[in-house]
Amino acid sequence: MSNKNRVSANKRIYYFGTGLTEGNRDMRDLLGGKGANLAEMTSIGLPVPAGFTITTTTCADYIEAGSKLPKDLIVEIKSNMRRLEKETQKIFGDTTSPLLVSVRSGAAVSMPGMMDTVLNLGLTDKSVVGLAEQTGNKRFALDAYRRLINMFGDVVMGVEHHLFETVFDQIKKRHKVSEDTDLDESGLSQLIEAYKSVYKKHTGENFPQDPYKQLEKAVEAVLKSWNIPRAITYRRLNDIRGLLGTGVNIQSMVFGNMGEDSGTGVAFTRDPSTGKNEFYGEFLINAQGEDVVAGIRTPQAVGKMKKWRPDIYEQLLKVKKTLESHYKEMQDIEFTIERGKLYMLQTRTGKRTGAAAVKIVVDMVKEKRINQKTALLRVPANDLNQLLLPSFSPKAKRHVLTKGLPASPGAASGYPVFTADDAVTRTENGDSVILVRKETSPEDIHGMHAAAGILTSTGGSTSHAAVVARGWGKCCVAGAGELVIDAKRKTITVHDRKITPHEIISIDGSTGEVILGDVAKQAPTFTKEFKTLMSWADKTRKMVIRTNADTPEDSAIARKFGAEGIGLCRTEHMFFGEKRIMPMREMILSENSQDRKIALKKLLPFQRKDFEGIFHSMNGLPVTIRLLDPPLHEFLPTEEKSQRKLARAMKVKFDHIVRRVNQLHEVNPMLGHRGCRLTVTFPEILEMQVTAIVEATINCKRKRIHALPEIMIPLVGIDTELAMLRELTEKTIERVKQKKKFKGKLDIPIGTMIEIPRAALTADVVAQHADFFSFGTNDLTQMTLGYSRDDIGTFMPDYLDKNILEFNPFESLDTTGVGQLIEVAVEKGRNTKTKLKCGICGEHGGDPASIIFFQSVQLDYISCSPFRVPIARLAAAQATLLNQQLTLFN
Ligand code: ADP
Ligand code: MG
Ligand code: MG
Numbered sequence: 001m002s003n004k005n006r007v008s009a010n011k012r013i014y015y016f017g018t019g020l021t022e023g024n025r026d027m028r029d030l031l032g033g034k035g036a037n038l039a040e041m042t043s044i045g046l047p048v049p050a051g052f053t054i055t056t057t058t059c060a061d062y063i064e065a066g067s068k069l070p071k072d073l074i075v076e077i078k079s080n081m082r083r084l085e086k087e088t089q090k091i092f093g094d095t096t097s098p099l100l101v102s103v104r105s106g107a108a109v110s111m112p113g114m115m116d117t118v119l120n121l122g123l124t125d126k127s128v129v130g131l132a133e134q135t136g137n138k139r140f141a142l143d144a145y146r147r148l149i150n151m152f153g154d155v156v157m158g159v160e161h162h163l164f165e166t167v168f169d170q171i172k173k174r175h176k177v178s179e180d181t182d183l184d185e186s187g188l189s190q191l192i193e194a195y196k197s198v199y200k201k202h203t204g205e206n207f208p209q210d211p212y213k214q215l216e217k218a219v220e221a222v223l224k225s226w227n228i229p230r231a232i233t234y235r236r237l238n239d240i241r242g243l244l245g246t247g248v249n250i251q252s253m254v255f256g257n258m259g260e261d262s263g264t265g266v267a268f269t270r271d272p273s274t275g276k277n278e279f280y281g282e283f284l285i286n287a288q289g290e291d292v293v294a295g296i297r298t299p300q301a302v303g304k305m306k307k308w309r310p311d312i313y314e315q316l317l318k319v320k321k322t323l324e325s326h327y328k329e330m331q332d333i334e335f336t337i338e339r340g341k342l343y344m345l346q347t348r349t350g351k352r353t354g355a356a357a358v359k360i361v362v363d364m365v366k367e368k369r370i371n372q373k374t375a376l377l378r379v380p381a382n383d384l385n386q387l388l389l390p391s392f393s394p395k396a397k398r399h400v401l402t403k404g405l406p407a408s409p410g411a412a413s414g415y416p417v418f419t420a421d422d423a424v425t426r427t428e429n430g431d432s433v434i435l436v437r438k439e440t441s442p443e444d445i446h447g448m449h450a451a452a453g454i455l456t457s458t459g460g461s462t463s464h465a466a467v468v469a470r471g472w473g474k475c476c477v478a479g480a481g482e483l484v485i486d487a488k489r490k491t492i493t494v495h496d497r498k499i500t501p502h503e504i505i506s507i508d509g510s511t512g513e514v515i516l517g518d519v520a521k522q523a524p525t526f527t528k529e530f531k532t533l534m535s536w537a538d539k540t541r542k543m544v545i546r547t548n549a550d551t552p553e554d555s556a557i558a559r560k561f562g563a564e565g566i567g568l569c570r571t572e573h574m575f576f577g578e579k580r581i582m583p584m585r586e587m588i589l590s591e592n593s594q595d596r597k598i599a600l601k602k603l604l605p606f607q608r609k610d611f612e613g614i615f616h617s618m619n620g621l622p623v624t625i626r627l628l629d630p631p632l633h634e635f636l637p638t639e640e641k642s643q644r645k646l647a648r649a650m651k652v653k654f655d656h657i658v659r660r661v662n663q664l665h666e667v668n669p670m671l672g673h674r675g676c677r678l679t680v681t682f683p684e685i686l687e688m689q690v691t692a693i694v695e696a697t698i699n700c701k702r703k704r705i706h707a708l709p710e711i712m713i714p715l716v717g718i719d720t721e722l723a724m725l726r727e728l729t730e731k732t733i734e735r736v737k738q739k740k741k742f743k744g745k746l747d748i749p750i751g752t753m754i755e756i757p758r759a760a761l762t763a764d765v766v767a768q769h770a771d772f773f774s775f776g777t778n779d780l781t782q783m784t785l786g787y788s789r790d791d792i793g794t795f796m797p798d799y800l801d802k803n804i805l806e807f808n809p810f811e812s813l814d815t816t817g818v819g820q821l822i823e824v825a826v827e828k829g830r831n832t833k834t835k836l837k838c839g840i841c842g843e844h845g846g847d848p849a850s851i852i853f854f855q856s857v858q859l860d861y862i863s864c865s866p867f868r869v870p871i872a873r874l875a876a877a878q879a880t881l882l883n884q885q886l887t888l889f890n
Contacts, residue, residue: 010072011055012057012070012073013055013080014030014035014052014053015050015051015080015084016038016039016042016052016053017042017050017051017083017084017087018042018087019087020083021043022039023040024036024039024040024043025039027039028108029243030057031053031055031056032053032056032106032108032249033107033109033110033348034053034105034247034346034348035053035106037347038249038251046319046323048343048344048345049252049253049343050084050088050252051101051249051250051251051252052080052084052250054073054077054219054247054249056107056108056243056245056246056247057244058223058245058248059223059244059248060245062223062245063223063226063227067220067223069219073219074216077215084099084101084250085099090134092212093124093126094127095126095130096133096134097130097134098122098123098127098134100120100122100144101121101251101253102117102119102121102253103117103118103215103221103222104248104249104251105117105222105226105246105247105249106246106248106249107226107243107246108243109240110348110349110351111238111240112442112468112471113441114230114234114442115222115226115228115246116155116156116222117155118152118222119147119148119253119289120147120148120151120253121218122214123141123144123145123211124208125209126209127211128141128142128145131145135255135258137258139184139185139188140257140258140259142185142189143257144255146191146192146195147288149195149207152207152214152218153198156220156221157217159199159203163198164198167195168191170194171190171191171194172187174187175187181286195207222248223246225246226245226246230443233445233446234442234445237446237449238471241806254345255288255338256288256337257286259286260285260286261339262285262286262339262340263284263285263286263336263337264284264334264336264337265282265283265284265299265334265335266283266333266462267279267280267282267283267332267335268281268330268332268333268462269330269331269332270350271356272350272351272352272353273352273353273355273356273406273408273409273461273509274353274356274409275352275355275360275529279303279317279320280302281301281333282300282302282461283302283305284299285308289345298459298460298481299460299462309340312337319342319344325369327347328369328370328374330350330352330360332348332349332351334346334347351467353383353386354379354383354385355386355387355527357378357379357380358379358529358530359527361374361375361378361379362375362533363529372540373540373881375533376540376874376877376881377878377881377882379533380848381871381874382848383473384870384874385473385868387526387527387530388561388870389524391409391410391510392411392508392519392520392521393519394522395520396519396520397519398506399515400513400514401494401495401505401515402480402482402483402495402514403511403512403514404455404456404457404477404478404479404481404483404514405461405466405478405479405512406509406512407463407465407466407469407470407479407509407512408469408470408475409510410453410473410474410475410476410509411475411506411508411509411510411519411521412453412474412507413453413505413506413507413518413519414431414452414453414505415431415432415433415501415502415503416433416434416455416490416492416501416503416505417434417447418436418437419447421446423435423446423447423448423451424446424447424450427451432452433450433451433452434451434453434454434507435450435451435453435455436483437454437455437456437485437487438457439457439458439463439464440454440463440464440465442464445468448465448469448472448474449472451474453476453477453509454475454476455477456478456479457480457481457484457485459478460478460479463478465478475507475508476507476509477509477512477513477514480512492505494514499516503516503517506519534562534874536877537873537876538877540880541873541876542880543854543855543859543860543861543862543876543879544564544565544839544862545564545861545863545864545876546563546564546566546568546622546863547561547565547567547869548566548567548568548569548845548863548865549563549566549568549569549614550569550571550573550610551573551610551614552614552616552617555614555617556617557866557867558869559618559621561866562869562870562873563866563869564861565621565623565708566614566618566622567624567839567840567841567862567863568624568712568863569623569624569626570629571627571628571629572630575635576635577606580603581635582646582649583599583600583602583603584635585635585636585650586599586649586650587599587685588632588633588635588660589636589646589650589652591660596682596684596685597684600684600685600688601688603688604691607688607689608691608695609696610692611625611692611696611697611709615707615709616705618708619706621708623709624711625689625693625709625712626712626713626714626753627676627679627685627686627690627711627712627713628685629675629714631666631669631670631673631674632673632674632678633665633669634669636661643661644657670779670782670788670789670790674715675715676721676722677715679713679725680724680725686728686732687732690736691732691735693711693748694740694748695740697709698736698746701742701744709748710748710749710750710751710772711729711749712750712751712752713726714753714776715755716752716753716754716756716759716766718758718762719766719768722752722770723768723769726750726770729750730750733748749772750769750771751770751774752769752772752773753774753779754766754773754774754775754780755779755780755783757783757821759825760821760822760824761824762828763825763826763828763829763832764828764832765832766829767828767829767832767836768832768833770836771836771837772837772838772839773826773829773836773839774839774841774863775838775839776842777813777818777842777843777845778810778842778843778844780818780822780842781809784817784818784821785817785818787810792810811844812847812849812850813844813847813853815850815853819853822854822857823857825838826857826858837860837861839859839860839861839862839863840861840862840863841862841863845862845864846864846865846872848875848878851875851876851878852875852878852883855879856879856886862876
């Protein structure tokens with residue numbers, strides 16, 4: 001390694017300013033998103049207050065060293081501060097021209113409001129005088145100082161915010177003012193002294209008068225904030241892993257609170273709810289940045305700026321254009337205006353709803369900013385979920401209580417809850433709840449996540465509640481100012497109408513309406529952009545997308561969502577209907593094959609009709625039907641009352657029923673008498689099911705419905721099982737053909753599920769008897785890891801918390817372990833039969849991360865639940881693109 005490289009490997013700080021900018025947008029991992037983009041904006045000539053960024057590696061080192069700053073760090077900070085002083089021509093802590101800085105957190109992935117930020121650092125008893133002189137505004141200088149003591153005390157030293165609030169209220173009372181901004185200079189001076197005593201009382205030390213002491217402590221506080229509980233929770237909920245830590249940005253201050261020609265704001269370059277190409281945001285006149293995000297004052301829409309300062313509005317629109325051309329992405333920006341001059345304080349990729357994500361990429365392709373591949377890769381497949389959710393039916397009656405801002409679209413109904421903890425508990429108990437708050441804060445994250453929707457009475461459409469809700473695609477109405485929320489009594493009052501916690505309310509995230517009671521919902525409608533994106537996905541993907549469905553209704557939904565066939569039609573659900581369960585139970589309780597056949601004969605017409613319905617819905621598309629799979633006792637009554645009823649119906653003794661039920665009991669039913677083992681012992685079950693399939697197919701064909709069944713034999717572990725059952729299946733098909741005098745071709749493929757590790761390992765011989773493989777990844781996961789899927793609740797949370805597992809393997813495929821079995825089975829299977837069709841029909845078929853793996857082992861199709869079909873279509877396209885990229889690099 002060259003000498004120069006060795007130096008830069010240890011480099012902990014990257015400067016950004018007009019003279020020198022060391023970072024850029026590609027350095028997010030090292031500098032955090034905020035730092036990387038501050039540097040980038042500086043480079044492209046946007047007005048950014050100068051500063052520097054401490055690397056995320058430093059944060060990792062700090063944590064690893066047991067919360068100790070690396071020893072060379074302070075030296076490096078000081079030398080960068082000197083550069084900053086030179087550039088700004090101000091001096092840190094100076095009595096005539098003091099430099100003030102902010103200390104801001106910022107990781108590689110944005111976590112809005114999760115970690116700490118301190119503003120106005122560098123003010124002391126001495127420099128506050130300098131600031132007053134320098135700005136000609138003593139009130140402002142004092143106000144900045146009291147904010148610093150408060151913020152530093154709260155964020156850095158852990159003095160509770162309300163302790164400062166109390167003192168503030170006392171002094172306001174003494175001076176007979178109600179608003180913070182009405183306190184005069186002498187009042188503020190008193191407040192500063194009072195704050196200092198609060199500080200001393202609760203920290204045991206004086207407020208630091210050495211500005212470098214302030215800086216050092218603030219840097220440490222930001223580094224520490226990486227591992228505070230709310231930040232950890234946020235990362236967990238948002239599946240953010242593998243980051244080193246937070247960067248720390250030290251930046252010269254600009255002031256939006258210097259009078260009526262100053263202000264601060266937050267904006268998105270496009271509407272983050274709908275994706276419309278419209279500048280969207282809010283600002284406050286005469287305020288510091290935190291005020292907008294914290295939702296303390298309800299700001300004005302950014303469009304109003306045209307009236308206030310048309311020149312600045314023009315500048316902002318220009319910035320929007322520059323940023324979008326540069327980043328080719330929708331941006332979320334923070335800005336401040338100090339005495340008429342605009343400064344950019346942050347830019348990042350804007351969080352958006354699923355609908356907005358789709359519209360933005362399709363529009364950007366039209367605008368020739370990005371190509372179709374980029375567009376496909378940029379929409380998180382799971383976010384399509386939001387486009388498939390129902391909305392309130394426009395025809396339904398609405399008792400509108402009031403209106404707030406439509407902050408994040410969707411339709412939610414539930415009981416009002418007033419704390420995040422309540423939201424979690426009530427949701428766990430099965431209630432749908434709306435979290436109702438004056439405003440939300442980062443501490444509420446878990447409750448916001450649990451609730452069906454979020455409703456606030458203050459704060460705008462860029463407030464914490466709105467931003468977080470949109471990121472999740474959760475319905476949110478913000479700033480409904482007419483609501484009077486009494487969190488203690490758990491009531492909401494609007495225009496004298498009191499709403500109790502036992503009354504359901506509904507919120508409409510597209511109109512902002514707050515509605516009393518539930519409102520009827522309607523199925524989603526697809527936008528033109530959604531259809532366009534889906535057509536690109538269909539053109540790109542290699543895998544066929546099928547669905548798991550066992551009713552004509554589900555089949556029809558899935559088809560509307562683009563399913564190209566059924567990959568798993570479970571037959572067991574068909575036996576639970578009112579008229580079917582009795583003959584089913586008779587069949588199970590029969591003690592000889594004769595009786596069993598009589599019962600099965602009763603079931604046959606039901607089963608045949610079910611298949612006809614499904615073939616009709618799926619006309620022209622393949623339908624893979626799985627023969628009976630679950631252990632039989634699942635169908636039997638467990639309560640005495642139903643057992644007695646069954647005895648009467650079957651005209652046998654009650655004791656007889658009890659005895660048979662006990663006989664059928666299994667210690668380990670998931671590994672017991674189920675799947676193909678059932679038909680090994682009771683071949684007549686298979687015969688009945690195959691008869692129903694073939695008769696339904698022939699009946700359909702005679703009605704010109706193009707039925708394409710495939711018969712799937714579950715839970716095969718040994719090739720001879722399959723050989724035997726295949727023969728029986730083929731014989732049955734032949735027999736039915738003859739009985740129905742059907743002369744045409746039927747061509748019904750017979751395949752198996754690969755869900756027992758042994759079947760995967762011996763796939764070459766299993767394939768001799770199979771026309772296709774379908775991986776049952778639920779059972780395969782269960783048996784490979786040795787986890788009973790129904791019993792993981794007791795230990796899985798610990799495994800995740802303690803990082804033994806990165807994720808629940810029943811949700812996302814364990815590609816290293818279970819994946820190996822799939823890979824081996826595909827390879828061995830195709831060695832025997834080159835064209836062996838392979839697919840997957842477990843829960844993982846709808847999981848984008850697993851889908852990437854399925855593409856990499858070249859499965860022919862995936863099958864998932866109807867509502868995940870569009871997600872799978874997009875994810876399969878992404879998988880094709882990602883796998884292409886991977887092979888390019890290899
Ligand atoms: P968050 O990640 O919570 O948004 P930030 O570090 O972005 O925290 O800081 C919050 C707000 O503080 C910013 O939006 C901005 O308005 C204000 N702020 C931060 N640094 C400065 C600065 N140097 N000058 C003026 N305002 C600042
Ligand atoms: Mg910010
Ligand atoms: Mg199974």
